[in-house]
Amino acid sequence: MSPLLDPINEFFLANTGRPLIGNGANGAPGTGANGGDGGWLIGNGGAGGSGAAGVNGGAGGNGGAGGNGGAGGLIGNGGAGGAGGVASSGIGGSGGAGGNAMLFGAGGAGGAGGGVVALTGGAGGAGGAGGNAGLLFGAAGVGGAGGFTNGSALGGAGGAGGAGGLFATGGVGGSGGAGSSGGAGGAGGAGGLFGAGGTGGHGGFADSSFGGVGGAGGAGGLFGAGGEGGSGGHSLVAGGDGGAGGNAGMLALGAAGGAGGIGGDGGTLTAGGIGGAGGAGGNAGLLFGSGGSGGADDLTSPTAGRRPRGQRRHGLRLRRRRRQRRSWPGLRRRDRWGWRHPRADR
Known part of the structure; x- marks a missing residue:
C-alpha cells in the first residue's frame, strides 16, 4: 500500500475491523482460522484456513472444521472456505463456508469436507456452503463437496450453493462424498430476482449400500x-x-x-x-x-x-x-364417382 493509504486503512481497521481498500488475509493452513474480510470499498476476502487433522483427541479424533472465507468489499469477491480436516477414525471436519460478495463480485466456494482414513466407522465431513453473489453482478459460490471415506464409513453431504444476486443464477450444490453409503448432494442456491435456481449436487457413490440422494434444485x-x-x-x-x-x-x-x-x-x-x-x-x-x-x-x-x-x-x-x-377380401362397393373401396368396419 502507498504511504497515503496506510493511515486510512489503519483507521478503518482499528474502528471497523477491516481496511478501506485491500484484500483480506488468508487463514493459516491447519488452523481452521477464518479468512479476513476485504476492504470496504475494494478488496477480495481471504480464504479460510484448512482444518487440522484429528484435533479432538489426537490422532484418533475428529478432523477440525475449515475456516470461513472472508467477505468481499463493494467491489470484490468473497474468499473460499477452508477444507475440513481429515479424521483417522472419527468424523471428518466440515468445510468452511464461502465468503459473501457485497455489490460487484462472486461469492466464495465452500470448502470440501474432510475425509476419514479408517476402514470402519466414522463419517466424512459436510461440505461448506457457497457464498452469496454480489447484489448487482457476480456468480454465486459453489457448495463444497462432502468428505470421501474408506470401508464402512459414510460419505459426507455436499454443501448448498450460494444465492444469486439481482441477475445471477444460484450456485451449484456440492457433490456428496463417496463411502459405504454415499453422501447426499447439496441443494442448489436460490436465484436472484431475475436469475434461475442453481443445480443440485450429485449424490455420492456407494460401494456397499445406497447411493447418495441428489440435491434439490x-x-x-x-x-x-x-x-x-x-x-x-x-x-x-x-x-x-x-x-x-x-x-x-x-x-x-x-x-x-x-x-x-x-x-x-x-x-x-x-x-x-x-x-x-x-x-x-x-x-x-x-x-x-x-x-x-x-x-x-x-x-x-x-x-x-x-x-x-x-x-x-x-x-x-x-x-x-x-x-x-387390409386382408379382408369381402365385397367392394363403388362411390358416386366410380371408385371402388374395400369393405370397411361400418
Whole structure:
C-alpha cells in the first residue's frame, strides 16, 4: 500500500475491523482460522484456513472444521472456505463456508469436507456452503463437496450453493462424498430476482449400500426458472434417488420449473441391483410457465422404461385391426364417382 493509504486503512481497521481498500488475509493452513474480510470499498476476502487433522483427541479424533472465507468489499469477491480436516477414525471436519460478495463480485466456494482414513466407522465431513453473489453482478459460490471415506464409513453431504444476486443464477450444490453409503448432494442456491435456481449436487457413490440422494434444485427468483435436481449417486447395490427440481418464480414469464434429477445406477454386487428413482419436476410460476419434467429412473429400476400395461395392449389391438382390414377380401362397393373401396368396419 502507498504511504497515503496506510493511515486510512489503519483507521478503518482499528474502528471497523477491516481496511478501506485491500484484500483480506488468508487463514493459516491447519488452523481452521477464518479468512479476513476485504476492504470496504475494494478488496477480495481471504480464504479460510484448512482444518487440522484429528484435533479432538489426537490422532484418533475428529478432523477440525475449515475456516470461513472472508467477505468481499463493494467491489470484490468473497474468499473460499477452508477444507475440513481429515479424521483417522472419527468424523471428518466440515468445510468452511464461502465468503459473501457485497455489490460487484462472486461469492466464495465452500470448502470440501474432510475425509476419514479408517476402514470402519466414522463419517466424512459436510461440505461448506457457497457464498452469496454480489447484489448487482457476480456468480454465486459453489457448495463444497462432502468428505470421501474408506470401508464402512459414510460419505459426507455436499454443501448448498450460494444465492444469486439481482441477475445471477444460484450456485451449484456440492457433490456428496463417496463411502459405504454415499453422501447426499447439496441443494442448489436460490436465484436472484431475475436469475434461475442453481443445480443440485450429485449424490455420492456407494460401494456397499445406497447411493447418495441428489440435491434439490434451487428455487428461481421472482422472474426466474427453477434449477435442475442433482442426479442420484451410483452404487454397487442400490442407486440413489434423483433430487427434486426447483420451483419457478411467481412471475416467471414462460420459465419452467426445474427438471428432476436422474436416478443413480444400481450395481451388480447383489442380484438385481436397484436403480434410483427420478426426482420430481419443479412447479411452474403462479401466473405463467410450465412445470418441470420428472427425472428419469435408472435402467435397473423396476419401473424404468415401461409403459402402462393397458396402453401397450391398446396399441396391439389397433395394429391387428389394420392388418385384418387390409386382408379382408369381402365385397367392394363403388362411390358416386366410380371408385371402388374395400369393405370397411361400418
